[in-house]
Amino acid sequence: MKTDILIIGGSSIGLNCAYYLLKSGRKVTILEAHEVAQGNVSGNAGQIVPSHIIPLAAPGVASSALKWMLNEKTSPFGMAMRFDIDYVKWLVQFARSCNEANLKRGIPAMKNLGQLSAGNFQKIITEENIACHYGQTGMITLFKDAKTFSAGVHDAEVLQTHGIAVQVLDKTALHALEPNLQNDVIGGTHCKQDCFVNPALFLKSLSERVREMGAEIFEHTPVTGFEIENKKITKVKTAEKIFEAEQIILATGVWSPQLARDLKLQIPVQPARGYSLTIDSIKQMPQHAFTLGDRHVAVTPFGNLLRVTGRLEVGQFDRTPNPKWIHRLENFLREYFVLDEKINIVETWAGLRPVTPDGIPIIGKSPLHTNLIVATGHAMLGLTLGPATGQIVSELVNGKDTAFDISPFALERFM
């Protein structure tokens, strides 16, 4: 079957690429192994956080992660003990990237992508009339401990030097904004540009819009292999059909490395599993998105639902929610918010973040193929950075100048 643009993966990155390519007048086919608009997004925290400009691999992160792991019950970080060569290589590369040089390279790149995406999100939601509990009240990091609050204030100052607006809230100001907090929450930092959506509703609407715009979507159609001639991918194989395309976009999150292997392309992405717990019928629903600063846990309201997400377990592929961690997430929520003794859990979920060793996504043309673009490795920000990635990929496909210099995202940096 012949097509113009073939997108492999129908989640946040794949659907946003489809949207911008269709808008530019291209014809799009999407191949999705399961169902579109699910991926590792539907149960995520739903936070759109352009304030997250510090790449995951930053000075002190590797040592903090090891320290946290000494206390298993509260550690926001975990790690699989696996001895395959790609995983071990990734861990070493990650530890080596936790330095100032990576910050210097990563911050402007992440800021460009985040700012473009925040604007694009607003446009998509308004222009396409998407109902997804879009909240524009900002994200507040909450603190109970004086030492972590003071570290949070320092982080806010660093963000301010990079042009991100952050307001420090003392206890009185914070409790006036959110009256339902426990009395021992002593302060917060408020990133006002950040916002939030119900990610499942946003992606479902985006997939419907993309269909209306003419995309052909093949669900339950995993790509199984490729054929290449003179550096051009000539065939994309699935169990029932073979596809031929002018351009192919690889947007398969944590599964990108295994698909790319057949293309002789090394993509250093590892999964980082996290969990979520969604409850309903809270008497006093919070009005902002939050990070529980002492716990590294996110809390987001969507209409009458409240979602708590946390944990980053590197190297874990299994997507079964761990009851022990679901229970701990509930306890962490209670440490910060006044809740009824009995709460109604409507969903528990586990998802896999695609993480590169330097914490910066991979977006760009394949160095080995004439008709392949790779868009993956968005780690904790695959929802936030979806619309910007979609625009950049569309610009690349159409031979246009990209909105900004995308060289920091090139796959070549790992070759």
Ligand SMILES: Cc1cc2nc3c(=O)[nH]c(=O)nc-3n(C[C@H](O)[C@H](O)[C@H](O)COP(=O)(O)OP(=O)(O)OC[C@H]3O[C@@H](n4cnc5c(N)ncnc54)[C@H](O)[C@@H]3O)c2cc1C
């Ligand atoms: C607990 C948690 C909370 C999070 N919170 C946030 C947040 O608040 N804000 C934010 O911005 N990000 C958040 N994230 C991160 C975000 O969910 C990821 O970055 C995002 O899922 C990456 O999107 P993706 O499209 O690259 O990959 P995925 O969502 O993993 O989608 C990849 C798609 O490719 C498909 N696929 C795989 N193999 C094949 C194949 N062979 N053929 C065809 N299709 C295939 C899969 O079925 C899947 O649909 C969170 C993640 C977790 C786990």
